[in-house]
Amino acid sequence: MPKLSYWERKSFFSNIDVLIIGSGIVGLSTAIHLKESNPNLHIVIIERGVLPIGASTRNAGFACFGSMTELIDDLSRQSESEVFETIEKRWKGLQALRAKLSDQQLDYKAWGGFEVFTNDDQETYAECLERMEEFNQKLKPIVGTSAIYKKKDNSIKTFGFDKTQHLIVNAEEGQIDTGKMMNGLLELAYQVGVKIYNGIEVTDWESNKSGVILKTKEEWTIQTTKLVVATNAFTTKLFPSIKVTPARNQVMITKPIRNLKMKGCFHYDKGYIYFRNIHERVLLGGARNVDIKNEQTDEFGNNKQIEAVLINLLKEVILPNQPFEIDQRWSGILGIGESKHPIIKKAGEHIYVAVRLGGMGIAIGYGVGADTAKLVLSN
Numbered sequence: 001m002p003k004l005s006y007w008e009r010k011s012f013f014s015n016i017d018v019l020i021i022g023s024g025i026v027g028l029s030t031a032i033h034l035k036e037s038n039p040n041l042h043i044v045i046i047e048r049g050v051l052p053i054g055a056s057t058r059n060a061g062f063a064c065f066g067s068m069t070e071l072i073d074d075l076s077r078q079s080e081s082e083v084f085e086t087i088e089k090r091w092k093g094l095q096a097l098r099a100k101l102s103d104q105q106l107d108y109k110a111w112g113g114f115e116v117f118t119n120d121d122q123e124t125y126a127e128c129l130e131r132m133e134e135f136n137q138k139l140k141p142i143v144g145t146s147a148i149y150k151k152k153d154n155s156i157k158t159f160g161f162d163k164t165q166h167l168i169v170n171a172e173e174g175q176i177d178t179g180k181m182m183n184g185l186l187e188l189a190y191q192v193g194v195k196i197y198n199g200i201e202v203t204d205w206e207s208n209k210s211g212v213i214l215k216t217k218e219e220w221t222i223q224t225t226k227l228v229v230a231t232n233a234f235t236t237k238l239f240p241s242i243k244v245t246p247a248r249n250q251v252m253i254t255k256p257i258r259n260l261k262m263k264g265c266f267h268y269d270k271g272y273i274y275f276r277n278i279h280e281r282v283l284l285g286g287a288r289n290v291d292i293k294n295e296q297t298d299e300f301g302n303n304k305q306i307e308a309v310l311i312n313l314l315k316e317v318i319l320p321n322q323p324f325e326i327d328q329r330w331s332g333i334l335g336i337g338e339s340k341h342p343i344i345k346k347a348g349e350h351i352y353v354a355v356r357l358g359g360m361g362i363a364i365g366y367g368v369g370a371d372t373a374k375l376v377l378s379n
Helices: 006-012 025-037 068-075 080-101 119-143 155-159 178-191 232-237 288-295 304-318 361-377
Strands: 016-021 043-047 113-118 149-151 164-170 195-198 202-208 211-216 221-229 245-254 265-268 273-278 281-286 326-336 343-348 351-355
Touching (some): 016 025, 016 211, 025 361, 080 178, 113 119, 178 195, 232 326, 273 304, 343 361
Parallel strands (some): 016 043, 016 221, 043 195, 113 265, 221 351
Antiparallel strands (some): 211 221, 245 281, 343 351
């Protein structure tokens, strides 16, 4: 790559107040909140891909905050206060995102989030029934209603599912169009004066008294007063000490299916598998628990073992006795860790990180951006 010219450096990369690495939901949201708080700030976002290549544009578009089996699983490993504090962050983040972009702009559909229980899940279902009222009461102060989780077995035939014994619906969940969400955030960022440059990959950095100097794959150096790292699953490439584990998720979508019956977002196997309707198609993904070791990677690609599990679920449960064809396959990279709390902290002199969204970027990303902006402005 050629060196930056005098004009390029002066016009695009000089006097930067805050530079953000990563143009996903967190990077964009942080920039928008910073600009709205102080319009005079010179905010620059750099992104190594043509699009944000981690998870923001590669997910399923679930506007969800927690299925019952996820809650039960989380409570087995984390304190109750930590679990419900995370749920509250997800809920408030979703409401803030919807208020900022509007349901119409997000193409938000309040069709609910359903948990699927097959013949092999009867013990898990019994525990969910036993704790349903408990969870509804504990979520009431957060969501504002106690009618959150409900039995919904009468929808099994309506959706056309087979080998399904029970459904539990989270009536407060919905789905969005991820592409429209990201377009909306990009438009907001441009409107408030954020500058975004794609195709720039940071390889190293060093801080000094006046800020941070970034070194890029293009052999450029870019200086900024403050740096925000919003690279989620890819964070350890620059900051090995930040505890974020990459987790690859497989996703596929069928060709349009005539008279598709299912409507809503669906969780299966403790949320590891998820599916939904979109444009008369079935979008299906997850199942990384089938091959955890190999899916702890930041490399994109397909896993044949996982793909076979997802295809079998389509054949046996979701679309029984109904022909379908897979139209597209892709993968996204999540950032997970021991805790489902996002990491929002000052990581060094002039450096801040906002990462580890735990597969819930749609729910908490906009709120994480707000919290990150406050942290940057307070230091």
